[in-house]
Amino acid sequence: MSPIKVGLLGLGVVGGGTWKVLTRNAEEIARRAGRRIEVAAVAVRDMDKARRLVGDQVLVTQDGMEVVRHPDIDIVVELIGGDTLARELIMEAIAQGKHVVTANKALLAKHGNEIFAAAHEKGVMVAFEAAVAGGIPIIKAIREGLTANRIQWLAGIINGTTNFILSEMRSRGLPFGDVLAEAQRLGYAEADPTFDIEGVDAAHKLTLLASLAFGIPVQFDKAHIEGISSLAQEDIAHAERLGYRIKLLGITRRRADGIELRVHPTLVPMECLLANVEGAMNAVLVSGDMVGPTLYYGQGAGELPTASAVVADLVDVTRLQAADPEHRVPHLAFQPDAMDDTPVLPISEVHSSYYLRMRVQDRPGVLADISRILSEVGISIGSMFQQPSGDAQADIIFLTHEAREGSIDAALLRIRTLAFVHSDVTRLRVESLI
Amino acid sequence: MSPIKVGLLGLGVVGGGTWKVLTRNAEEIARRAGRRIEVAAVAVRDMDKARRLVGDQVLVTQDGMEVVRHPDIDIVVELIGGDTLARELIMEAIAQGKHVVTANKALLAKHGNEIFAAAHEKGVMVAFEAAVAGGIPIIKAIREGLTANRIQWLAGIINGTTNFILSEMRSRGLPFGDVLAEAQRLGYAEADPTFDIEGVDAAHKLTLLASLAFGIPVQFDKAHIEGISSLAQEDIAHAERLGYRIKLLGITRRRADGIELRVHPTLVPMECLLANVEGAMNAVLVSGDMVGPTLYYGQGAGELPTASAVVADLVDVTRLQAADPEHRVPHLAFQPDAMDDTPVLPISEVHSSYYLRMRVQDRPGVLADISRILSEVGISIGSMFQQPSGDAQADIIFLTHEAREGSIDAALLRIRTLAFVHSDVTRLRVESLI
Numbered sequence: 001m002s003p004i005k006v007g008l009l010g011l012g013v014v015g016g017g018t019w020k021v022l023t024r025n026a027e028e029i030a031r032r033a034g035r036r037i038e039v040a041a042v043a044v045r046d047m048d049k050a051r052r053l054v055g056d057q058v059l060v061t062q063d064g065m066e067v068v069r070h071p072d073i074d075i076v077v078e079l080i081g082g083d084t085l086a087r088e089l090i091m092e093a094i095a096q097g098k099h100v101v102t103a104n105k106a107l108l109a110k111h112g113n114e115i116f117a118a119a120h121e122k123g124v125m126v127a128f129e130a131a132v133a134g135g136i137p138i139i140k141a142i143r144e145g146l147t148a149n150r151i152q153w154l155a156g157i158i159n160g161t162t163n164f165i166l167s168e169m170r171s172r173g174l175p176f177g178d179v180l181a182e183a184q185r186l187g188y189a190e191a192d193p194t195f196d197i198e199g200v201d202a203a204h205k206l207t208l209l210a211s212l213a214f215g216i217p218v219q220f221d222k223a224h225i226e227g228i229s230s231l232a233q234e235d236i237a238h239a240e241r242l243g244y245r246i247k248l249l250g251i252t253r254r255r256a257d258g259i260e261l262r263v264h265p266t267l268v269p270m271e272c273l274l275a276n277v278e279g280a281m282n283a284v285l286v287s288g289d290m291v292g293p294t295l296y297y298g299q300g301a302g303e304l305p306t307a308s309a310v311v312a313d314l315v316d317v318t319r320l321q322a323a324d325p326e327h328r329v330p331h332l333a334f335q336p337d338a339m340d341d342t343p344v345l346p347i348s349e350v351h352s353s354y355y356l357r358m359r360v361q362d363r364p365g366v367l368a369d370i371s372r373i374l375s376e377v378g379i380s381i382g383s384m385f386q387q388p389s390g391d392a393q394a395d396i397i398f399l400t401h402e403a404r405e406g407s408i409d410a411a412l413l414r415i416r417t418l419a420f421v422h423s424d425v426t427r428l429r430v431e432s433l434i
Numbered sequence: 435m436s437p438i439k440v441g442l443l444g445l446g447v448v449g450g451g452t453w454k455v456l457t458r459n460a461e462e463i464a465r466r467a468g469r470r471i472e473v474a475a476v477a478v479r480d481m482d483k484a485r486r487l488v489g490d491q492v493l494v495t496q497d498g499m500e501v502v503r504h505p506d507i508d509i510v511v512e513l514i515g516g517d518t519l520a521r522e523l524i525m526e527a528i529a530q531g532k533h534v535v536t537a538n539k540a541l542l543a544k545h546g547n548e549i550f551a552a553a554h555e556k557g558v559m560v561a562f563e564a565a566v567a568g569g570i571p572i573i574k575a576i577r578e579g580l581t582a583n584r585i586q587w588l589a590g591i592i593n594g595t596t597n598f599i600l601s602e603m604r605s606r607g608l609p610f611g612d613v614l615a616e617a618q619r620l621g622y623a624e625a626d627p628t629f630d631i632e633g634v635d636a637a638h639k640l641t642l643l644a645s646l647a648f649g650i651p652v653q654f655d656k657a658h659i660e661g662i663s664s665l666a667q668e669d670i671a672h673a674e675r676l677g678y679r680i681k682l683l684g685i686t687r688r689r690a691d692g693i694e695l696r697v698h699p700t701l702v703p704m705e706c707l708l709a710n711v712e713g714a715m716n717a718v719l720v721s722g723d724m725v726g727p728t729l730y731y732g733q734g735a736g737e738l739p740t741a742s743a744v745v746a747d748l749v750d751v752t753r754l755q756a757a758d759p760e761h762r763v764p765h766l767a768f769q770p771d772a773m774d775d776t777p778v779l780p781i782s783e784v785h786s787s788y789y790l791r792m793r794v795q796d797r798p799g800v801l802a803d804i805s806r807i808l809s810e811v812g813i814s815i816g817s818m819f820q821q822p823s824g825d826a827q828a829d830i831i832f833l834t835h836e837a838r839e840g841s842i843d844a845a846l847l848r849i850r851t852l853a854f855v856h857s858d859v860t861r862l863r864v865e866s867l868i
Contacts (some may be wrong), residue, residue: 031772055513135578135725145571148745291569291742308725311582338465
């Protein structure tokens, strides 16, 4: 069978990785796919550099549209990122009746509904395994592996940069700023790390996972997002003492009244597998009503792991490109006419347990007053400890039982006004998971 | 679209679970599959009991062939187990041009080559996600998720019974026999537990995983199999002290000269995720050359988790049943004309590190003599400890660096003849994994 022809948009880290994977494992891939997968065209900024990598047999151009519209190209692989040019190129590829493989989570989290609708209309595939958790086949697991289940919730470490930073902060006792600087030196964090450390990248990915799990449209703008840049070293140490580790989790859960969709630092019990995912690794815990909890672990970023997912998509698309669209898996796991309009809940309606830390005047009655406020809004305390912090002050830490976040907000509003509370109240969420 | 019609052979634990999953999640499944999946016929021993479960709309018979040959049935689900009647029914289903879903690892490990060849010939699918690691979509992950990789090795906890027993032996310090009896009371072990505790069930599953990973035919008869029934409590304790846990692993690895295929108790470093998989849970670690290590975790057995995998296969088959065979994933991941004939290595050619324990006379020179023997066959010692065991005797434990198993055998042959060695030598394998 003649090779299938791929047009590569972008030859950066993941694009270069895709070239390497397709070249190095060409034979192994063809043994599986039943035909060879060949890059026939690349669109890049630096044509000389590209030429040195891909040789003379491949069309090299600076014009992405030339690749997208090229009659020989069967599948367009978009790896330039961003949501302007990438969006135009993908929409044009779809309009040309070409299948698309992309790693662009930001684009799909924001414009996925439009892109998938256009692809469905045109009868082409838009595959995006590489957009979430790099080399881990998590999209395939949720979309195809767990189809027998009503998925109840999922929670994932889906940003390697922040997991690396949190791992180092804990194991070496260093503050956030120092570890971030080191992560930048090592290439684990970008020069502008905002998207990673503020949780935006994780929220892009979580948005896609929630759609696949529950059959809801992508709704990035509804996600609650908190990053780790204001996380204090002492909270990591306190959590450790209480038997928890702090991880930046993307969590989505189906409740009777709506969908929780949130990214934030989370205390996770130390014996939980997720708590033991260290360094830049990723892992996603998915709970289905029939299968129970399942976990998927691996490298969530990097040249070759991400390219592994791109190429797995290429193999899938190669197999199914000539098939009837009805033989393919729907983009967002559910048939387009069977999507769910269950709303995403505001963060105040989320249910969680909470870690609260505050510095107070060390005198009788303080604990009673705070406990009374928590009790009056219906929050029950799971455990508490207090330690002197000098100057006749003490740090008090509460772990609450599960509560509605709105109730916690109401309590904190009152606690913050108490004269004997000398600091702001640090509030972190606690999830027992499995 | 009209429902697809399923014939269920067997309504025991997994068959009953499959009925429950299809019934309880009928709507969620249809939202994904695009059409309903209906059980139209069941073949069972106890027809009255079956009738009470499935009602009047379903054909109930004691004759499996009636289901297999029924013109209304599109997909046959074989859940009766064993390799005589199950084999005949599956072969007849294929001959009738029907797709098959099965959880029967014993059958596929022994007769998979013949069954898959017949299915390929006839252009039908034989899906078997439920045959390995229950609800974990591990077959999909290897067969479709990691297609970009040359898979290097995989190691899995793929038998829940033995993992439960080992977890209890370690955490409660109890001997094998006591824990087995308790596992039988709890339903984690069968009345005749031989297949589980002697590693045969794990070897069936490993045989299938090795084929999917490397594109080799199924070769159960080449697997090296050791169970846990002779594992001493004291080795679990010694391992713990050395920073390891003992797990029954199925391990398969591609080496230059052949494929390792082995099931045995294995010392795994405590910080490794696999070492922390406790109770009846399963997990498989798969390492690809591009993606690096990936791990898949979940419930490996039980009514609903296993049925979750059966139904996931039903959804896949429903989607692709009208597609050209070339649009489907090959049964053993690789195209039938691209299978690999790399031989499975005998256990003497396997490479591993080793844990050796022996009781010796506690006098000068003993350690020197043993060390010399190990050194003469080229085995280097990683660490050693000795503890007195009373009566002027001592227990010596060696951890070796990686060595060829044949060299270890040669050394043990000589060590066993030494007059000052008062016990047999316990030999366990040690794998660092990741």
